[in-house]
Amino acid sequence: MIPEPDGAGDCQRLLVYGTLRRGLRLHHHLERLGALFLSEAEVAAELFDLGSYPGARPVIGKGKWVCGELFQLRRTFHDLKVLDQVEGFIPEAPDRSEFVRALTPVFLPNGSCKEAWIYWLSAPSRAGHRRIASGDYAEWQARNGTV
Numbered sequence: 001m002i003p004e005p006d007g008a009g010d011c012q013r014l015l016v017y018g019t020l021r022r023g024l025r026l027h028h029h030l031e032r033l034g035a036l037f038l039s040e041a042e043v044a045a046e047l048f049d050l051g052s053y054p055g056a057r058p059v060i061g062k063g064k065w066v067c068g069e070l071f072q073l074r075r076t077f078h079d080l081k082v083l084d085q086v087e088g089f090i091p092e093a094p095d096r097s098e099f100v101r102a103l104t105p106v107f108l109p110n111g112s113c114k115e116a117w118i119y120w121l122s123a124p125s126r127a128g129h130r131r132i133a134s135g136d137y138a139e140w141q142a143r144n145g146t147v
Contacts, residue, residue, distance in 0.1 A: 013116035017068035018054040033079045035071040041106040047132040054137045055121030067136040087119045
């Protein structure tokens with residue numbers, strides 16, 4: 001049995017920045033879980049094109065932001081277990097996972113800051129991974145004709 005993630009019972013929010021966003025190809029997972037859209041949000045990070053999906057890495061300092069959507073999960077522990085599978089995160093072996101789940105501060109349009117779960121890219125970006133300068137995967141996909 002996998003233990004409940006630290007803080008999982010306390011934080012019911014999830015920030016998604018890639019294919020789990022509304023209108024994109026994996027959003028149906030959040031719909032199936034009954035996740036409630038709360039707001040657009042941003043996180044201090046850099047966004048990379050990994051091919052058929054993006055990955056974000058946190059940054060310290062100002063000036064680099066990734067756009068996302070903040071959702072409230074209904075059954076946090078259950079929902080995170082499902083989403084861990086979608087994201088390829090292995091809680092008992094994070095070193096073998098492409099993404100790792102962590103709590104991070106996210107910023108809402110009204111200027112407030114909330115804590116939310118996010119799936120960070122765990123491996124350093126490779127030379128072939130282009131940085132998405134706008135920080136907005138949905139906009140980048142639409143501009144590049146890949147939606």
